[in-house]
Amino acid sequence: MSEPRHVVVVGGGIIGLATAYRFARAAWRVTLVDPSPARGATWAAAGMLAPSAELLPGEEENLNQQRRAVAEWQTLSDELAELVGRGPTITLRGTLLVGWDASDRALAAQFAHVAREANVEVRVVRREDEPELFAEVSPRVVEGYLFDGDGWIDPDDAVATLLSANQQLGVDVVPETVRRVESSTDGVVAIGDSIKIHADYGVLTTGAQPLPEGAKGRHVVRPIRGITTRLTGLDRSRQPTLRAYVRGRSFYLVSRPDAYCVIGATAEERPEARVEFGELARLMRDALEIVPGLDGAEYLETRYGLRPVSTDLDPFIELLDDGRWIWASGHYRHGVTMAPLASSAIYSFVSQLS
Ligand SMILES: Cc1cc2nc3c(=O)[nH]c(=O)nc-3n(C[C@H](O)[C@H](O)[C@H](O)COP(=O)(O)OP(=O)(O)OC[C@H]3O[C@@H](n4cnc5c(N)ncnc54)[C@H](O)[C@@H]3O)c2cc1C
Known part of the structure; x- marks a missing residue:
């Protein structure tokens, strides 16, 4: 039997945790690296799922995405409940x-x-x-x-559930900062003070933090x-x-x-x-x-x-020049809402490369 494909996810906020889950669920080997998972923007979030009340002129596309994301939260919650016995509650009261x-x-x-x-x-x-x-x-x-159509989720609860699900699916969580990333024709390397992790692909879900050395994105966050x-x-x-x-x-x-x-x-x-x-x-x-x-x-x-x-206030997924590292960020004030959709999009993006 061939080895499962291996992805290293750098950054364990709500986007990275949900992304790790998507890959692990699809039977990839997953290593998640973060010195303190879910202590970035995700820690502060109120957890509003508020596509309607946060709409600004020109954000109609964003509104539609967020509405889909709210529906996706329910699907993800049901899936998590099947796996770990409970899923985060989605409350929709407007x-x-x-x-x-x-x-x-x-x-x-x-x-x-x-x-x-x-x-x-x-x-x-x-x-x-x-x-x-x-x-x-x-x-x-x-x-x-x-x-x-608006509502909320408790982000602490969502994080706790994703962490348990990831643990159950065998995601390896490494509590380190990735200082440098590298790549070759057949894989990537994430390097920290005491780690050197080799994988087939790498995903950078580092929120608002600067990218590690060696990763150059076209986007600006x-x-x-x-x-x-x-x-x-x-x-x-x-x-x-x-x-x-x-x-x-x-x-x-x-x-x-x-x-x-x-x-x-x-x-x-x-x-x-x-x-x-x-x-x-x-x-x-x-x-x-x-x-x-x-x-x-x-x-x-x-x-x-x-x-x-x-720069344009929208989230993005970018393939870095080496063709093996993917950077996903820019979720601004909707990252908790968007996590189920963003993580699926990142997973599909990488699956199509491999
Ligand atoms: C006050 C506040 C309220 C908010 N309220 C809402 C809300 O109600 N609803 C909503 O949908 N959104 C809300 N948001 C927005 C939401 O919190 C963010 O969009 C979302 O958390 C972004 O998630 P992320 O995973 O990209 O980043 P983060 O949560 O910041 O996670 C990034 C992670 O990457 C790790 N990291 C960074 N660099 C490295 C490295 N080199 N090596 C290893 N790890 C690294 C960090 O430790 C961190 O854990 C709010 C945000 C704030 C600040």
Whole structure:
């Protein structure tokens, strides 16, 4: 019997973990290298699956991809459940978008208009008609827009499930940084301080981090930092995800059924992976204004991450010049949503090369 084909995946964020799973499931031998899997942008993500409420003008193609990705999450979750006994839960309750002051309300109206133009179902909702939708939202907000089709997944849960599935499928996880990559006509090499891994193909899913030495891509990826804060003590889990504009800044609250909330997110054109005090203070101030009930919530933690952003804001899969290393990145603010589709696309791309 011939040896299974071997792929080395460098970078174990949500994209790398899902990619490793796709290859392992297809009976490839898989080595995943990451000094700290799922501690990049994936760690900070709120897990919103929000194609509709995040739509910007000109992103219609992206909207369609994300809608497919949301459907694919359910398929992937069912597949993972078969393998490891449970799959991540996909909750689809839509998004309520509101504005804090008059100019924020105008911003929300503009967003609703863009979404409608792209055939997203959006309806105006009023507190006096549907008070439950506005549960915990400041009483000064009396109207908003309800976007259909959006939801959320818990990224921690998705990561844990993918890690178990990968373990079960025999993925070898190597906790190292790949410093240099090489290739020849019959394979690739990933080199770290104490590793030299040979494989047939290599996939670089390194998010917003610079590529290892020896890998030269045509794309350019820049980091946009964001933070999210986790709290307990407020439950809006039976309601849609809340999105708001507060003095021009974007805010959201995702409420999980165990009264655990994620609020976010900032967007700073900075490469430093850390939490800045002013950034956190602004997020908290916006949170308390739009959701006053957070005043008594228990603070758990604030996470930070660097969103990987390409020049045209779209994700990409690039075959490097050597024809054996593949670079997949640029998932920006939708990487968790896109993981099932991105990983299938990467797997198909490499399968066609081999
Ligand atoms: C605050 C915030 C909120 C977000 N919220 C959402 C959301 O609600 N919904 C959504 O869909 N998306 C969201 N995103 C976006 C999403 O998190 C990203 O698009 C996604 O995590 C990108 O995944 P990735 O695997 O490409 O990168 P990452 O998660 O950054 O993973 C890259 C991995 O590569 C490893 N690595 C890098 N270089 C090397 C090397 N040389 N050797 C070995 N390993 C290496 C790193 O250690 C890291 O683990 C959010 C992002 C942020 C920052």
